[in-house]
């Protein structure tokens with residue numbers, strides 16, 4: 001294994017290339033512009049499509065045009081600009097199109113701040129588009145995972161014909177750490193039976209979301225939700241750290257999980273039985289596993305770099321178990337000691353002498 | 355002798371569902387004849403806008419994608435870039451193309467996307483019941499301009515084809531009308547050129563078609579065509595504004 005020092009954004013870009021992304025459409029925004037800059041250098045040389053779109057509305061719709069006609073598209077963006085893509089994402093879900101979106105979070109609402117943040121959990125997981133739909137969301141916690149989950153994003157997008165988000169943030173996006181560009185590990189998925197390729201020797205195909213009647217529409221959405229059920233049964237990913245005997249479990253996602261791990265180590269040294277749980281797929285959410293853990297853990301703490309978004313999914317999952325929260329919207333990442341202090345405070349009710 | 359039949363590019367088993375006197379049916383038929391004559395049907399990909407044109411895919415014997423309102427040229431660009439050998443066209447209303455989708459539409463010309471666009475100019479948002487749109491005439495009564503479109507309040511009608519012609523990447527831009535048989539013949543010639551520039555990989559091919567909307571104009575089909583001749587062409591003169599085939 002040869003490790004290189006790689007920046008998170010570059011990891012996503014090269015991994016997308018290696019996953020067979022044949023068309024990239026995007027508009028610049030900090031803190032993810034390196035993805036477009038990197039691909040701008042390598043895509044044209046490899047005879048692949050690269051368009052500097054005029055807006056994020058255009059880029060998501062170019063992705064739709066590519067995906068519907070057999071392409072393997074990706075776009076990347078951040079926060080306020082991902083907001084502009086919501087209509088297109090809703091169409092892409094309804095039309096069942098494989099599109100990968102790298103969302104590198106900065107602070108919001110509004111123009112917010114270019115500082116890293118995790119405040120677009122709801123935007124990715126709950127979606128801002130109209131209608132009943134789900135987007136698969138993978139949240140990498142380090143640069144190697146940016147590579148691995150970008151590969152996986154392309155695989156899942158094609159396997160389920162659904163948009164997939166890589167939900168990164170400005171911290172992993174901008175930092176460098178040792179990682180390896182592994183080979184794309186998944187099989188190819190045949191799309192010849194549904195893409196628009198020209199009605200030659202067959203009936204014409206229509207890709208659309210409109211239904212003529214309410215009944216037809218209900219059937220269409222029901223079919224989508226059968227697919228989501230399969231995704232929920234088969235694609236949940238999470239990471240655990242000392243959860244076996246934990247009284248308190250800190251739940252966090254993405255890059256903040258690194259500090260949570262550090263805090264767990266520190267607490268353990270002080271005799272507090274703490275564990276960490278990290279959903280990797282934010283949709284499908286590892287609710288079942290969290291519920292299982294709620295039978296042995298006495299308390300959960302959700303740590304997020306936002307004002308409390310994933311906490312709602314955790315609360316639903318643990319069905320009434322105690323859930324505390326630590327978070328802030330942007331700026332300095334919650335550090336290990338802050339998390340340790342929060343754990344100690346929460347532990348007050350459990351351990352008599354802390 | 356010439357035998358007139360349903361173009362191969364139209365489905366045999368469907369009837370148009372447009373209002374009586376609406377220009378969409380004539381426009382679609384003319385487009386389909388051009389696609390047949392240029393032998394493009396089997397590699398054609400239709401990018402269908404939202405509006406009265408949204409039902410286009412019911413009529414076409416061509417693979418079709420339903421695009422969000424205004425975004426058809428962006429979706430066409432995505433499709434054409436990954437499939438440079440396919441014939442990719444959009445079919446949009448004037449509201450779709452020139453109001454909500456103006457940015458995407460202009461960029462098709464600015465980047466010289468090698469696609470073909472047919473834009474139906476019927477002076478209103480037809481599908482939603484005849485509200486004021488980008489091409490509504492000054493003084494025209496619509497459901498949202500009950501006292502007539504006023505320039506002070508609503509600005510001016512947009513001359514789409516002239517603007518598209520100004521863009522460097524546009525290969526062909528014309529405005530035609532469907533109000534009479536000679537004009538329908540000219541319309542088809544223009545559509546064919548807008549298709550040909552794509553086949554020859556010359557850039558963006560665009561045709562704006564003046565099309566009557568008797569239902570929303572509150573006119574008979576006959577009156578509507580008269581209205582096009584008397585009023586609409588004064589604001590929107592017919593002509594070819596750019597044609598690099600003849601440069």
Ligand SMILES: Cc1ncc(C[n+]2csc(CCOP(=O)(O)OP(=O)(O)O)c2C)c(N)n1
Nearest residue numbers: 404405406423447448449450478479480481
């Ligand atoms: C984003 C969005 N906004 C509004 C609508 C509602 N809508 C549907 S069709 C239409 C107007 C269509 O007018 P035009 O493009 O001129 O085509 P026409 O129906 O006149 O042929 C509108 C406003 C929509 N579907 N999507």
